[in-house]
Amino acid sequence: MKLIFIVLFVLVTQQSYANGRIVVVVSDQSGIESLDNQQVANIFLARTKIFPNGNHAIPVELNDNNIRSLFYQGISGKTPSQLNAYWTTLVFTGKGKPPKRISDNEKLYNQLIENPDTIGYIFENQIHDKKLKVVYRFP
């Protein structure tokens, strides 16, 4: 049993490294050039709906638990359970809701490219289009 867990752990971590690190991206039409960790956290945790330049911010994300867990652990230190408790508090008081989930990478890229107000996160080595601009890299 222990061996199975070790093999699974190695597979999962290898998969993460194989995809590269996570970066936060916007359309190249966006006026945003860079963000810091806190600004990214504020947008994705529904603490603000505006970019530092005053533009409307619409966070979107891929419907993939692996990248979500890594991303939110990175920006807030919250585990998936803690994150769900956080969202539940906001949702059932009407004070915020999680980013819109997009079913696949292609749709996510299209939304990010077409709407300069949207902001998302992807693995760095999955950027194949110069129409996306990296505004934050995890250290």
Next chain:
Amino acid sequence: MQKNKITIFIYLLGFFILSNARIGVSHADENSKWNFNGYYTVDLTYADDDLVLVSNSKEQRSYKDGELSLINSIFGGQLEYSFNDKISAFVQGSLYADRNESIKFNLDWAYLSYDLGHDLNMRAGRFQIPFLSGTELRRVGFTRLWARPLIPGNGASGNEYHNGIEFVKHYNKGVNNWEFQLALGQAKHELEDVGNKGIQLFSTKYQRENFWIRSALMYSEFSLTSPLGVRLTDSGHAFLGSLESEWQFDKFQLNLGYSDTQTVYVPEDKMLYASLAYHINDKVTPYLVGVRRNQHFELFPNSGTSPPANGDGTPRPIPPQGDKDGYILGIGTRIELSPKTTLKFQLENIRDKDTTRVQNGIMRSDGNAFSIMLEGIF
């Protein structure tokens, strides 16, 4: 007994249907204007004495000595419709058993929300009272560490909800986050004899990394009628203040809360809670919790001591006068079964001392309750 079995069956059926539904907090269809979120609590509690426990709903939960009951279970859901990026409509209700173990539906929230920009939101409709997190999120057990709400159902001076408008403003500067909330409206009180003429509430929440603190000030004006039907006052006032905080350091989590309410009729109503939890890992969190509430009731002049019978012939209660003190000391554990499902165990000792019923002398109760709860969101 038959009714109880039906209630249990409906709860279990609802749970199995809803827990398998691909809807909710994390399953919004990317193109749909409709969004549904739900929550549930299946609460199995055993009491070793006649006890009144804090309820997940607005119903009072009385347990008899040796009783094992699911009556404090609750299901709820929120339906949202987005007209566009700025305007949305929300309806939120809950389903639970009333005192007669019949299933009852309650409309908890119903409002229109408008994004004014600059992180300012205006909304109009029906809202739970945002006095304490326990008064606003009483029904959604998944949001709290403990098995049941720490705040009694009448924790906001007996006001259940309000119809009116609210403004919610967020402000961020670096790692510092503020949330300001202004609520204006007319509240619905749990007692028929209290007619609310208006509430004003302002709350501030400050959050920074693993720390938050929230304060609220509330003022309400009400009319009061005695059980004899005599109008005692047309301009009663209630002043309420609260302070709540959570601090996570290393693997520890400390929660503190305090509220103070003053009215002519109840010049003292203080509530204090404290909890210390230890996150052993991501999944298991044992905790200790203590709650104290002290109330002092004054008898209104001319309120009468021998009220007439109700319509069904039962005598109406004599207005209380004196002190009512309650203490809860609990130990429990929250276990994350999955990111959306949690299991909780809680053992609590509940002590009450009531001197308000002068005809009965001092009434005391001292008993224990053990609860196993399955809670989640979908």
